[in-house]
Amino acid sequence: MEKNNVRNKIIGQINHMLNYRIIRDRRFLDDEQLIRSEQLTVLEEIFNANVRDREIKEISSHFAPILQNSHTSHLAIWGKTGTGKTLTVTYLLNLLGQMCKEHKIDMRYEYLDLSTPRPCFRALNDLACMLNACRHYKKGISLEELMGRIESVLADYKGYLILFIDEVDNIRRDRDAFLSFLVRRLPQKIPSRLILVFASNRLDWSDNLDPRTKSFLKINELIFQPYNAVDLQKILSIRVEKALFPNVVAEGVVPKVAAMAGKNHGDARKAVALLAQSAYLAEKAGTKITLDLVEQAGIDIEQDKYISMIQTAPTQLQLALWSAIKAVNSSSKNICTTGQTFDTYIQLCKQTSNRSLTARAFSDLIAELDMYTFLRSKISSRGRYGRTREISIGLPSELEKKLLSTIQNNFL
DNA sequence: TGTCCACAGGAAATACGGGGGT
DNA sequence: ACCCCCGTATTTCCTGTGGACA
Numbered sequence: 001m002e003k004n005n006v007r008n009k010i011i012g013q014i015n016h017m018l019n020y021r022i023i024r025d026r027r028f029l030d031d032e033q034l035i036r037s038e039q040l041t042v043l044e045e046i047f048n049a050n051v052r053d054r055e056i057k058e059i060s061s062h063f064a065p066i067l068q069n070s071h072t073s074h075l076a077i078w079g080k081t082g083t084g085k086t087l088t089v090t091y092l093l094n095l096l097g098q099m100c101k102e103h104k105i106d107m108r109y110e111y112l113d114l115s116t117p118r119p120c121f122r123a124l125n126d127l128a129c130m131l132n133a134c135r136h137y138k139k140g141i142s143l144e145e146l147m148g149r150i151e152s153v154l155a156d157y158k159g160y161l162i163l164f165i166d167e168v169d170n171i172r173r174d175r176d177a178f179l180s181f182l183v184r185r186l187p188q189k190i191p192s193r194l195i196l197v198f199a200s201n202r203l204d205w206s207d208n209l210d211p212r213t214k215s216f217l218k219i220n221e222l223i224f225q226p227y228n229a230v231d232l233q234k235i236l237s238i239r240v241e242k243a244l245f246p247n248v249v250a251e252g253v254v255p256k257v258a259a260m261a262g263k264n265h266g267d268a269r270k271a272v273a274l275l276a277q278s279a280y281l282a283e284k285a286g287t288k289i290t291l292d293l294v295e296q297a298g299i300d301i302e303q304d305k306y307i308s309m310i311q312t313a314p315t316q317l318q319l320a321l322w323s324a325i326k327a328v329n330s331s332s333k334n335i336c337t338t339g340q341t342f343d344t345y346i347q348l349c350k351q352t353s354n355r356s357l358t359a360r361a362f363s364d365l366i367a368e369l370d371m372y373t374f375l376r377s378k379i380s381s382r383g384r385y386g387r388t389r390e391i392s393i394g395l396p397s398e399l400e401k402k403l404l405s406t407i408q409n410n411f412l
Numbered sequence: 413t414g415t416c417c418a419c420a421g422g423a424a425a426t427a428c429g430g431g432g433g434t
Numbered sequence: 435a436c437c438c439c440c441g442t443a444t445t446t447c448c449t450g451t452g453g454a455c456a
Contacts, residue, residue: 338419361444363420379420383454386418 021245022283028243029276031269042238043084043091049234051227052088058222059092066096066160066195067103074183074196079224082267085199086113086166088224093162093197106159108192114170123178124150127163147181154190161192168198183216226266232258235268236275244279250290253278260298270301277301303399307406309372316357318407320365323348324375325404328393337388338363338377352411366391374403 027033034042047056065072079085093109100107110130114123124146131153154161163182187194198219227235236254257278261271277297282289310318323345327336330344342362349356357365366389370377377389393400 357443358445359419360421360446364444367421379451381452381454382417383452384415384417384456385454386416387451387453388417388419 022248022279022289024245025243028239029272029279031272039087040091040094042242043087045238046235047091049238051231051234052084052224055088055222055224056092059089062220062222063092063096063195066107067099067105069105071193072195074219075198075222076219077197077199077222077224078201079199080201080226080265080267082265082269083224083226084268085201085224089164089197089199093164096162100160106157107162108157108159109162109164111164112166114165114167124181147185151186151189154192157190157192159192160195161190162195162197164197164199166199167201169200169202227262227268227271228266229255229258229262232262232266232268232271236271239272239275243276244289248279248282248288250288252291253289253294256291256294260294274298274301303396303402306374306395306399307402310374310403311406311410315354315410316361317365317368318410319345319348319352319354320362321369321374322404322407324366324369324391325393325400328375328391335390335392337390338366339388341366341391354411363389 027038028042031039046052059075062072062075077085077089090111093111097107097109110127112123112127112130128146128150131150165182168179182194182196233254236257240249240254257271257274261267261274264270274294274297277300278289278294281293281297281300285293287293310321320341324336324341326348327341327344328334331340338359342359345362346356348354366375366377369375373394375391376394377391379387380390381387395403
């Protein structure tokens with residue numbers, strides 16, 4: 001009996017799902033899953049919708065001289081994440097590559113992705129690998145040696161060499177060494193005509209640079225503005241068309257998604273993520289994508305952000321949040337002081353056999369949690385009862401519970 | 413008006429750890 | 435393999451502070 005019930009339920013659910021399919025091709029809701037050529041197709045459609053016109057114009061006119069066999073300067077690109085720097089430049093350089101082929105001009109282009117921070121050594125090593133100069137080394141090879149190898153593989157190449165360095169500001173430590181190699185040394189050692197393209201999401205990345213290096217970079221600057229709501233709508237419509245079945249999107253959904261993403265940072269990736277989550281919810285609920293679902297998706301994403309942030313946070317920060325939640329909940333007024341929280345923290349450290357930090361360090365942790373809005377803390381003076389932070393948790397209780405259980409799981 | 417609470421938060425000292433040089 | 439160096443995390447030490455209370 002029981003079994004049959006379950007069976008029927010499952011079958012019913014599956015049938016229901018089949019009738020209410022929303023997502024046709026999930027991959028188009030997540031760029032990571034698209035292969036290069038598909039990414040470029042999507043991008044082409046976006047460009048066709050007149051998005052990023054100004055930037056495209058600038059970049060192409062910057063590189064145009066190559067086709068007449070004359071030289072052009074380096075290029076620095078600035079823009080926040082999700083403004084399409086990487087894709088746009090990659091696309092244009094590919095195109096340029098084809099055009100050069102047609103014009104029988106030697107052009108080679110390499111893309112160095114520094115989206116995860118790494119020291120000078122790694123960056124150079126990666127660059128060398130891309131140029132087929134050597135394999136990956138952990139260590140045991142000097143910077144000098146690496147540079148030498150890079151130079152020697154390029155020794156015979158006389159055409160244009162375009163190096164696109166993405167997220168330059170991610171080089172820790174001797175950024176100067178890396179850059180001055182690229183900017184000052186490399187051009188002198190190799191016969192090719194070197195054009196550097198730097199991308200970064202910090203406007204000030206070139207500020208604390210060796211002035212000599214800086215002056216060698218006769219840099220042309222180009223700024224990618226965040227997408228506005230209109231651009232985002234165009235981008236989203238393309239995704240809707242590719243990823244979803246027809247007629248599953250309610251009136252006004254796309255503008256709403258665009259508006260929500262635009263209000264934040266104009267980050268296209270976030271907009272697409274929001275659409276994806278809405279679609280997922282709709283499929284689960286067996287309805288069209290409605291405005292309410294978009295709203296819910298926004299909340300989900302927001303909450304996920306908190307949870308993944310705390311999950312990847314250092315253990316001490318997790319403990320601090322745990323103790324803050326615990327202390328606040330056990331207090332009568334839902335407010336407690338730094339001292340109370342710290343006491344709770346010490347207990348928790350004992351329980352979970354973790355080393356505990358000093359009150360001073362703990363106070364910094366609280367400040368950090370406050371900064372990331374995991375909690376509220378405001379300094380208040382209680383006269384002879386001292387001066388302290390009044391700590392309270394400002395999160396929705398559902399999220400608070402989720403956070404708490406995530407943290408606790410980490411300490412099992 | 414002075415005292416004193418219970419911390420905040422700055423500065424300097426010190427511990428730590430990973431990676432480079434030899 | 436070993437040592438050194440440097441950036442970061444944490445500790446130590448310290449000065450500052452607003453208002454209740456006597």
